[in-house]
Amino acid sequence: MSENLFITQEIGSFRKPDYxxxxxxxxxxQKEFFDLARKATVETIDLFEKSGLDNLGVGGEMFRWEMxxxxxxxxxxxxxxxxxxxxxxxxxxKGSVVSKITRKNPFHVEELxxxxxxxxxxxxxxxxxxxxxxxxxxxxxxxDRRELANAYADVINQEIRALKKVWEKAxxxxxxEIQIDEPAATTHPGEMDIVTESVNRSFQGIxxxxxxxxxxxxxxxxxxxxTLHDLKVxxxxxxxxxxxxxxGGTSIDQRxxxxxxxxxxxxxxxxxxxxFIGLGVTDIHVDFVEPxxxxxxxIEAAVKLVEDPKLLxxxxxxxxxxxxxxxxxxxxxxxxxxxxxxxxxY
Amino acid sequence: xAEILKLTYGIxxxxxxxxxxxxxxxxKILPARELEDLIxxxxxxxxxxxxxxRISAFTDPLFNWYDIFRPLSLLSGGIxxxxxxxxxxxxxxxxxxxxxxxxxxxxxxxxxxELGENPPLPLYHVDQGADQLAFVPGPVTFFHFCGxxxxxxxGNFSEQxxxxxxxxxxKFKFKKFLVFESVPLGDKDLGPxxxxxxxxxxxxxxxxxxxxxxxxxxxxxxxxxVTGDESGNIRTAAKYSAIPGLAxxxxxxxxxxxxxxxxxxxxxxxxxxxxxxxxxxxxxxxxFFPREIAEKKVQLIGKIGE
Numbered sequence: 134m135s136e137n138l139f140i141t142q143e144i145g146s147f148r149k150p151d152y153x154x155x156x157x158x159x160x161x162x163q164k165e166f167f168d169l170a171r172k173a174t175v176e177t178i179d180l181f182e183k184s185g186l187d188n189l190g191v192g193g194e195m196f197r198w199e200m201x202x203x204x205x206x207x208x209x210x211x212x213x214x215x216x217x218x219x220x221x222x223x224x225x226x227k228g229s230v231v232s233k234i235t236r237k238n239p240f241h242v243e244e245l246x247x248x249x250x251x252x253x254x255x256x257x258x259x260x261x262x263x264x265x266x267x268x269x270x271x272x273x274x275x276x277d278r279r280e281l282a283n284a285y286a287d288v289i290n291q292e293i294r295a296l297k298k299v300w301e302k303a304x305x306x307x308x309x310e311i312q313i314d315e316p317a318a319t320t321h322p323g324e325m326d327i328v329t330e331s332v333n334r335s336f337q338g339i340x341x342x343x344x345x346x347x348x349x350x351x352x353x354x355x356x357x358x359x360t361l362h363d364l365k366v367x368x369x370x371x372x373x374x375x376x377x378x379x380x381g382g383t384s385i386d387q388r389x390x391x392x393x394x395x396x397x398x399x400x401x402x403x404x405x406x407x408x409f410i411g412l413g414v415t416d417i418h419v420d421f422v423e424p425x426x427x428x429x430x431x432i433e434a435a436v437k438l439v440e441d442p443k444l445l446x447x448x449x450x451x452x453x454x455x456x457x458x459x460x461x462x463x464x465x466x467x468x469x470x471x472x473x474x475x476x477x478x479y
Numbered sequence: 480x481a482e483i484l485k486l487t488y489g490i491x492x493x494x495x496x497x498x499x500x501x502x503x504x505x506x507k508i509l510p511a512r513e514l515e516d517l518i519x520x521x522x523x524x525x526x527x528x529x530x531x532x533r534i535s536a537f538t539d540p541l542f543n544w545y546d547i548f549r550p551l552s553l554l555s556g557g558i559x560x561x562x563x564x565x566x567x568x569x570x571x572x573x574x575x576x577x578x579x580x581x582x583x584x585x586x587x588x589x590x591x592x593e594l595g596e597n598p599p600l601p602l603y604h605v606d607q608g609a610d611q612l613a614f615v616p617g618p619v620t621f622f623h624f625c626g627x628x629x630x631x632x633x634g635n636f637s638e639q640x641x642x643x644x645x646x647x648x649x650k651f652k653f654k655k656f657l658v659f660e661s662v663p664l665g666d667k668d669l670g671p672x673x674x675x676x677x678x679x680x681x682x683x684x685x686x687x688x689x690x691x692x693x694x695x696x697x698x699x700x701x702x703x704x705v706t707g708d709e710s711g712n713i714r715t716a717a718k719y720s721a722i723p724g725l726a727x728x729x730x731x732x733x734x735x736x737x738x739x740x741x742x743x744x745x746x747x748x749x750x751x752x753x754x755x756x757x758x759x760x761x762x763x764x765x766x767f768f769p770r771e772i773a774e775k776k777v778q779l780i781g782k783i784g785e
Binding site: 222 | 568
């Protein structure tokens with residue numbers, strides 16, 4: 134049995150307690166905000182630890198409201214003209230890049246410092262990626278999409294360097310895990326070279342870190358798999374459970390959500406340094422709490438497809454902020470219990 | 480110098496006030512009737528904005544359309560709402576219209592009606608001005624973005640869609656239609672659709688390369704074919720329509736174009752191709768913008784040619 138097999142991890146966000154979410158925008162940046170964000174972080178770390186999760190992320194991203202807005206609020210060069218529709222009556226703030234992108238303030242330093250002060254556990258810092266930031270911004274200033282994505286990469290690179298300093302102070306030589314979140318990565322299949330270039334640029338010149346990428350709800354992950362020779366990440370944390378069935382079984386036919394891991398494996402087998410998959414085993418869009426047996430089946434099906442259990446980490450499809458804290462906890466607990474069972478047989 | 484006609488179409492972004500009210504309606508705090516009153520009021524404000532800016536032709540701002548297919552899907556027998564799906568390469572999502580059987584008009588779109596998964600009807604709020612157009616997604620676009628569960632051929636689907644539109648729009652008494660095609664027409668046969676929708680009353684907004692053979696398949700010249708300024712397109716648009724149109728305003732960039740530069744470009748293209756009247760408009764509908772920018776884009780279109 135190996136404790137290092139099937140490491141369980143969170144993807145990033147977790148539902149905020151009401152006392153924080155209801156006041157978030159009115160108190161953001163004030164002392165009360167930091168007090169409440171810290172309180173929520175402690176409670177969430179505690180909840181993660183109770184679930185048995187190996188990697189605690191940054192305690193559910195209690196310092197951040199939304200992945201685009203948080204980073205955008207801390208860079209110079211953006212102007213906000215108003216809200217833009219995402220779907221139905223849901224809107225988000227989409228910035229317009231009107232001048233050179235600069236790192237106005239640290240994005241996540243305060244959050245990481247606080248998390249480090251509260252736990253000795255394994256951590257992973259999610260940062261919104263340069264391609265997604267580019268794709269979700271209007272571009273009034275840069276020559277083209279590549280130039281803008283690279284400009285975002287440069288500020289993210291500065292942020293990672295700052296995070297690393299904080300990390301080393303607390304954890305010495307332990308490896309800092311950085312997860313670049315790129316939900317937009319495969320939305321323009323013709324731009325996978327821009328995704329690769331800008332993500333690599335975010336990590337450029339920074340050693341002793343474990344870089345990973347998180348992508349979700351892609352129409353086709355093969356666009357991403359096909360970049361693996363060039364994309365300088367050690368692992369891909371991806372969503373699969375959303376595409377899968379609820380019935381049992383470990384064959385490809387019984388686990389359609391995981392079938393395209395075959396395509397991943399074909400590319401992975403050609404790499405000199407193989408990448409790992411952070412396997413999404415619980416759907417963050419439904420309250421249905423996947424039973425331990427179903428999660429075990431999903432993991433076992435994935436083991437068959439990637440051929441090496443050491444190449445799997447286990448996570449929810451995406452951030453669990455879409456579910457209540459109780460449902461989120463129940464989902465994580467079952468995920469951990471499934472892994473504990475499986476570790477006995479590997 | 481060519482005479483420049485100004486056109487705006489499609490879903491227009493809501494005001495903050497309307498967004499908040501729609502949110503209240505979704506949470507069942509605001510009655511649908513009260514929401515409908517506000518939508519009507521805001522539509523009138525939009526009509527005023529268009530007319531004050533000397534827009535020659537405009538569609539309803541479609542404040543009660545959650546996406547460009549939703550109310551049509553809900554009004555059609557044979558279509559069920561599927562999952563939220565990304566709209567092309569944008570960061571906007573729509574409910575997939577799943578085509579499961581023959582399309583048929585189910586209801587009276589010209590009357591007030593609560594729909595549940597979309598703000599209430601009517602489909603359009605019209606004041607019968609001659610400058611108002613009906614907006615509908617074109618057959619190529621609808622076919623491309625639907626879930627074709629019934630495995631319909633494009634020909635059958637587009638023929639049914641044409642009939643469905645003609646029935647749904649009959650009582651609105653629009654003088655012209657705007658058929659919006661956001662994917663390239665390619666070599667599709669447009670004939671079956673335009674049996675029920677008169678090309679001579681249609682402004683066809685296109686994207687990508689235009690083929691003369693495809694436009695010819697509609698059977699008659701269009702009132703207008705609007706195109707981007709890709710090489711050769713304007714010539715094709717002019718050949719197959721009475722008044723060709725150019726989409727010269729970027730609907731995906733908040734940067735505001737210079738109306739003088741747009742005027743010069745339209746005039747140059749008009750002169751080059753012997754065109755004496757043309758529409759100028761934007762490259763996509765304006766709902767991808769914050770409201771403030773959409774209004775500014777309409778204002779700058781108003782200044783083109785003046």
